Amino acid sequence: MVKFSYYGHSAFLLDDGNYRVLADPFLTGNPKASIKPEKVKCDYVLVTHAHGDHLGNAPEIAYNTGAAIISTPEVIAEAESIGRLECFPMNLGGSINLPFGRVRMTLAQHSAGVPGGTACGFVVNIGGLNIYYAGDTALFSDMQLIGRRDKLDVAVLPIGDNYTMGPEDAAQAAEWLGARYVIPVHYNTWPVIAKDVQEFKALTEKVTQAKVLVVEPGGELELD
Numbered sequence: 001m002v003k004f005s006y007y008g009h010s011a012f013l014l015d016d017g018n019y020r021v022l023a024d025p026f027l028t029g030n031p032k033a034s035i036k037p038e039k040v041k042c043d044y045v046l047v048t049h050a051h052g053d054h055l056g057n058a059p060e061i062a063y064n065t066g067a068a069i070i071s072t073p074e075v076i077a078e079a080e081s082i083g084r085l086e087c088f089p090m091n092l093g094g095s096i097n098l099p100f101g102r103v104r105m106t107l108a109q110h111s112a113g114v115p116g117g118t119a120c121g122f123v124v125n126i127g128g129l130n131i132y133y134a135g136d137t138a139l140f141s142d143m144q145l146i147g148r149r150d151k152l153d154v155a156v157l158p159i160g161d162n163y164t165m166g167p168e169d170a171a172q173a174a175e176w177l178g179a180r181y182v183i184p185v186h187y188n189t190w191p192v193i194a195k196d197v198q199e200f201k202a203l204t205e206k207v208t209q210a211k212v213l214v215v216e217p218g219g220e221l222e223l224d
């Protein structure tokens with residue numbers, strides 16, 4: 001069992017009861033943020049790329065809590081402008097074993113927000129579940145390989161369009177990934193990414209076997 005807590009935009013926490021894994025904690029300046037950065041308790045922080053709406057408060061949270069940042073070397077260098085942090089530098093296609101399970105860094109088709117870098121996604125094995133977090137990305141056909149490599153229980157996908165794939169492409173992604181559950185993120189934070197999430201849910205549940213779980217900022221769900 002894993003508790004999923006949504007903090008707004010693309011920020012969320014996975015908690016297996018022993019370890020807490022935070023993702024893309026953009027809280028300060030996030031109009032949908034449901035928690036203050038100083039209230040976040042976590043052991044690891046996944047950062048998909050260095051855009052402000054993803055790297056966000058990760059450096060200060062890691063600095064203040066001792067949580068380890070998991071990201072690419074270029075993003076870690078950016079994060080460490082605050083001071084030395086505990087870090088796990090990775091790159092695309094690599095996996096690491098951590099006390100709660102395995103983390104695999106996957107491709108994403110997006111800019112990095114830092115010179116020479118690359119955006120990424122993650123497959124996180126925690127609490128017996130494989131949870132794919134796409135980060136910011138366009139639809140790309142190699143998503144099929146992600147679903148083939150790890151049998152996915154959950155896919156956390158951006159649906160806001162403009163900066164990432166929109167609802168139609170995210171529904172196609174859901175079909176290719178084959179996850180049992182899809183959790184939409186990266187929408188309704190600002191007018192430019194305003195989307196009708198119920199339309200996305202209806203479309204995705206029509207074209208895939210997946211169940212779409214809509215979580216409001218500040219909401220939680222238990223996944224198993």
Ligand code: NI
Pocket residue numbers: 049051054110111136163
């Ligand atoms: Ni971005």
Ligand code: MN
Pocket residue numbers: 051053054136163186
């Ligand atoms: Mn973004």
